[in-house]
Amino acid sequence: MVETVQRRKIEILVDAPLVRRVVALAEAAGITGYTLLPTLGGAGHGGRWSDDQVAGADAKLMFVTITNDAKARALTDALAPLLQSHGFLLVSGVVDVVRAEKF
Amino acid sequence: MVETVQRRKIEILVDAPLVRRVVALAEAAGITGYTLLPTLGGAGHGGRWSDDQVAGADAKLMFVTITNDAKARALTDALAPLLQSHGFLLVSGVVDVVRAEKF
Amino acid sequence: MVETVQRRKIEILVDAPLVRRVVALAEAAGITGYTLLPTLGGAGHGGRWSDDQVAGADAKLMFVTITNDAKARALTDALAPLLQSHGFLLVSGVVDVVRAEKF
Amino acid sequence: MTGGFEALLSPMILFFVLGAAAAFARSDLSIPEAMAKGMSLYLMAAIGLKGGVQVAESGFTPDMAAAALAGLALSFLIPLPAFFALRRFGRLDTVNAAAVAAHYGSVSVVTFVTGAEVLTSGGLPPAGYMVAVLALMETPAIVVGLWLARRGAAAGTQAKGDLLHETLLNGSVVLLVGSFAIGLVAGKDGFAPIAPVFDVAFRGVLCLFLLDMGLVAARRLREARALTARLAGLAVLFPLVNGTIGVAIAALIGLDVGTAAAFGILAASASYIAVPAAMRLALPQADPGLYLAMSLAVTFPFNITVGIPLFAFLASRMI
Amino acid sequence: MTGGFEALLSPMILFFVLGAAAAFARSDLSIPEAMAKGMSLYLMAAIGLKGGVQVAESGFTPDMAAAALAGLALSFLIPLPAFFALRRFGRLDTVNAAAVAAHYGSVSVVTFVTGAEVLTSGGLPPAGYMVAVLALMETPAIVVGLWLARRGAAAGTQAKGDLLHETLLNGSVVLLVGSFAIGLVAGKDGFAPIAPVFDVAFRGVLCLFLLDMGLVAARRLREARALTARLAGLAVLFPLVNGTIGVAIAALIGLDVGTAAAFGILAASASYIAVPAAMRLALPQADPGLYLAMSLAVTFPFNITVGIPLFAFLASRMI
Amino acid sequence: MTGGFEALLSPMILFFVLGAAAAFARSDLSIPEAMAKGMSLYLMAAIGLKGGVQVAESGFTPDMAAAALAGLALSFLIPLPAFFALRRFGRLDTVNAAAVAAHYGSVSVVTFVTGAEVLTSGGLPPAGYMVAVLALMETPAIVVGLWLARRGAAAGTQAKGDLLHETLLNGSVVLLVGSFAIGLVAGKDGFAPIAPVFDVAFRGVLCLFLLDMGLVAARRLREARALTARLAGLAVLFPLVNGTIGVAIAALIGLDVGTAAAFGILAASASYIAVPAAMRLALPQADPGLYLAMSLAVTFPFNITVGIPLFAFLASRMI
Numbered sequence A, B, C: 001m002v003e004t005v006q007r008r009k010i011e012i013l014v015d016a017p018l019v020r021r022v023v024a025l026a027e028a029a030g031i032t033g034y035t036l037l038p039t040l041g042g043a044g045h046g047g048r049w050s051d052d053q054v055a056g057a058d059a060k061l062m063f064v065t066i067t068n069d070a071k072a073r074a075l076t077d078a079l080a081p082l083l084q085s086h087g088f089l090l091v092s093g094v095v096d097v098v099r100a101e102k103f
Numbered sequence D, E, F: 001m002t003g004g005f006e007a008l009l010s011p012m013i014l015f016f017v018l019g020a021a022a023a024f025a026r027s028d029l030s031i032p033e034a035m036a037k038g039m040s041l042y043l044m045a046a047i048g049l050k051g052g053v054q055v056a057e058s059g060f061t062p063d064m065a066a067a068a069l070a071g072l073a074l075s076f077l078i079p080l081p082a083f084f085a086l087r088r089f090g091r092l093d094t095v096n097a098a099a100v101a102a103h104y105g106s107v108s109v110v111t112f113v114t115g116a117e118v119l120t121s122g123g124l125p126p127a128g129y130m131v132a133v134l135a136l137m138e139t140p141a142i143v144v145g146l147w148l149a150r151r152g153a154a155a156g157t158q159a160k161g162d163l164l165h166e167t168l169l170n171g172s173v174v175l176l177v178g179s180f181a182i183g184l185v186a187g188k189d190g191f192a193p194i195a196p197v198f199d200v201a202f203r204g205v206l207c208l209f210l211l212d213m214g215l216v217a218a219r220r221l222r223e224a225r226a227l228t229a230r231l232a233g234l235a236v237l238f239p240l241v242n243g244t245i246g247v248a249i250a251a252l253i254g255l256d257v258g259t260a261a262a263f264g265i266l267a268a269s270a271s272y273i274a275v276p277a278a279m280r281l282a283l284p285q286a287d288p289g290l291y292l293a294m295s296l297a298v299t300f301p302f303n304i305t306v307g308i309p310l311f312a313f314l315a316s317r318m319i
């Protein structure tokens, strides 16, 4: 039976033009592994949106990273002030991973 | 250190033509924020499927919402009777969020 | 109020050509239900990648399954030796589901 | 027009066969879904435009009214015997039988388009107004199918307005009808500058689309758990019977050979876009694996390879 | 050239209307995003190439320099009065007013392309160098917009290099300028073998793209919560005023009718690709729902349907 | 044919350069993946069809058999010296050296296609059967590469059937061979109605595809951590040596200048579709970042810009 350890999974919904900035903040927090997922649309206080690929500012991506508590905290603290103004959505939760040293 | 609170993340796998109905049920439960993710395919009791974009009834989307326990419960209760007949898949879990008032 | 039970959600990031193999291992572990999600890119020890659809070996998919603890363990054990060599990423967590018998 | 069967060796049909063969051999060949959807939209816009331009040239004729009425009647009526055959011989429950029956009353755009190309290259182009007939035949069967389903059991609480809306304003219907109207307004002169895309390129794009249809149909057939031998038999019988009736009616109302063959092809074809989308909404309990297997994985390939030349032949004999 | 308004019945414009109508009727018609993006890239490459080839033929002329200077000046200056109108009459805060103002100083490629097609089919083709003017006008307004925003308040910590980079190397700018350069190098002979794709097919693809733009603009209008009546009014007033000024300036510097009309269309148009992307990066507090609603959901449709024939008419009167 | 180097100023090559420049400058220009995949499928279908039609015209010739045998032999043999060079000079471990070696024994469809266009516009069209030779050369190198990898170490448990299947029925191989067969059956007359899409539009689409390839290759080069100077050197040396040998063999077996140049281009080219997919499955321990960096980010651009004119020149000297 393989051993598992607990890590944090952070998911951030971010506008496509701002992804580079989130990646930079993650790297500053010591996070080097992440995966980007596509999205189709959604709704929130800013109304509905759907990715039409025509307008230059309307696609959103999901930035996902698995990391340890300390780095997760560092990234969350770095992003918190931007959440409101940049329209980011940040969610985190506990997950089990196999290769502890990787995260 | 930013404060986080616990909320519920609900994920619902739903046929594209039925998304409007799920959104309506979510709004009836008081949920106004959600994000839609694309899927590629899968398998279940109904056999395998993959989104070929040719047939009019075979694409599925992932409806994701972060909300509080009460609204999560309301949406789950509203959807439960439809899960079997409509082939929905509903999963929920605990997550940590930053801006508590938003959800 | 509908009753919910706890199950495990396993997410595996896997190279497109190897998806068949993961599906086969999942079936061997008794898992018949799963969903595949697309990804756009990411970064890890192997450097950055993004799905350009031109090279034959660079697209990754997210394989997601909800299952019970025993099957989750069986799949994790079967995959553990491949994680490093095949560049898979495996994450699991606890979720609540409605129709217990389905998973 | 025995030549109909020669069409089996045209690149269009051969690409369909290539796709099907690749899928059966479990090749990983696949067309990106966005490209498939894009080609499907293109084909609908192109056929709508071309039909509209032709009607703008020929004007409205009595033929056209007769064909439209006959088409409407067939779309309303075909689901009834189909329903009973599916219940009795096919052993389906009420809801599934009704859902499948609706598919056969409605029509398949790509089957029509392929048939029209085959007929045209055989020197028997169908009349332009058949695009309008096609559009008219898309939805009545849905109404009948739902009525059949509701008779059996209280079919849950549907938002009726929602459904009517979804059906009449289904993307494929809107694009087809809208393009037809644009073709009518633009006429031959307005169409000329866009003809390189919508006319000259048409057959080449159709080849690539049929390659995808071959892949999709064969993959679906391989995965079709719900498809019994009886149901597969019905999925061949329905186009044979409906298509023959279609050609006969067309002959009766005096259509020319090419147009009559196209009418038969419409009657024989089964929907896999508008009707499944409507059924998923209105009869979510019905199994999409079942109705798509029948219409897309059996009837569509049958019509492309056997049905089209057969109805062309029948039409040339009856008229 | 009263004929400008006849263009309203050309398939291009009718497809735009079809898309808008479908979206207003809440049809589920939609173009896959990858296809929309692909068509948008194709249109930019094609117009860049064609402009470059034409300049390779005609050589550099004094007209060209005059038009370029005038275009640059307009892109720098238009945001200033627009900003004050948005603050006073539109009641926007500094940041949002600055963001919106930048959009109107910049330009819309598809508006220009549609205008050029309408003018060409009316016998008044604009000069090839207008593509270079278009490229020049894309970015200056962004600089002015940011300066306006910063005056008001410390606008946070922007990575300046990042922004300059994003703006000057925005994909659409690079593709347009790059294709223009390739057209210049290739000339008429080098262009001939690729003309079937980039020239002959151009108008047909534009039809499908305008169908999508109709859908996108109308959907956005329906969802636009932030759009007040005052702002909608400004989104119509801006193109009217800017376009008229543009035509007048073009007449003063001695451009021909078609080129002057195209110049007016550029001045009237508002960006919805390069500027929103830059604003999202540099002024993330500004509401994209607002600036996209104005430029894409109001000004774009206005220009496509009213602006283009209007500025063609004005140019034919003034010159 | 010194003119080969003039081809560097053709729009095809310039679009490739534009893409690479945009990526190096970190522009956000990008082609939607679905569009890139779609164009890649289109190019394979088109070249297969055209090759088949040409062979249907010319019939089977002894030349063809000779070229096929020579191509097969090269695909089997090239990996052996490449493997040793990668082990010794490149300092790779057995598994990675074997994986890379397989790429160089196999071929790149787009390199061939670009070369064939350059040769054709230089008045030296290669023979149609070279498409069949291309298809034959895709897979033997994979077998040799795996054999090399297994010699060194027990390479884990592979489902052998799985792999053979994946390799022989790789989507690109199936589409190429299938389209070639369709072209053979259809002949010139059957091809005529679809020629506007598969022939006339070919070069324009190739321009857009090479734009994407420029972006992809340059981005990959920028991210390529695993690429040492030695390996980059080998990625230039391999095409030089293999291409020269290819041209020489072609001269020996008596092929004409254009066909010999194309043969050299095939030998020089390295796979980036079929082989990486097979390697990911059969040798998952090998680093895809490494073999794709070499074949796609170094060898491909080298062949497109230097290799093609060079082998054309060599062929014109040797024959």
Ligand SMILES: Nc1ncnc2c1ncn2[C@@H]1O[C@H](COP(=O)(O)O)[C@@H](O)[C@H]1O
Pocket (backbone or CB within 6 Å): A032, A033, A034, A035, A036, A064, A065, A066, A067, A102, A103, C013, C041, C042, C043, C044, C045, C046, C047, C048, C049, C087, C088, C089
């Ligand atoms: N910590 C992480 N969180 C999320 N995704 C990751 C993480 N590490 C790796 N990945 C993903 O897994 C892929 C392979 O990882 P690696 O084997 O480290 O190169 C990366 O390209 C990412 O897409």
Ligand SMILES: Nc1ncnc2c1ncn2[C@@H]1O[C@H](COP(=O)(O)O)[C@@H](O)[C@H]1O
Pocket (backbone or CB within 6 Å): A013, A041, A042, A043, A044, A045, A046, A047, A048, A049, A087, A088, A089, B032, B033, B034, B035, B036, B064, B065, B066, B067, B102, B103
């Ligand atoms: N509660 C939520 N659950 C999931 N996604 C959300 C939620 N609230 C907002 N979003 C997403 O975040 C985007 C921006 O939210 P907002 O800033 O509220 O407009 C929305 O368009 C949604 O895609």
Ligand SMILES: Nc1ncnc2c1ncn2[C@@H]1O[C@H](COP(=O)(O)O)[C@@H](O)[C@H]1O
Pocket (backbone or CB within 6 Å): B013, B041, B042, B043, B044, B045, B046, B047, B048, B049, B087, B088, B089, C032, C033, C034, C035, C036, C064, C065, C066, C067, C102, C103
């Ligand atoms: N256990 C599971 N885990 C993840 N996805 C599932 C699971 N079961 C079903 N699904 C998804 O839900 C769809 C419908 O399931 P079913 O109704 O069982 O055919 C499947 O095609 C899968 O995409």
Ligand code: NA
Pocket (backbone or CB within 6 Å): D078, D103, D104, D105, D106, D107, D242, D266, D267, D268, D269, D270, D271
């Ligand atoms: Na029918």
Ligand code: NA
Pocket (backbone or CB within 6 Å): E078, E103, E104, E105, E106, E107, E242, E266, E267, E268, E269, E270, E271
């Ligand atoms: Na402007």
Ligand code: NA
Pocket (backbone or CB within 6 Å): F078, F103, F104, F105, F106, F107, F242, F266, F267, F268, F269, F270, F271
């Ligand atoms: Na080679």
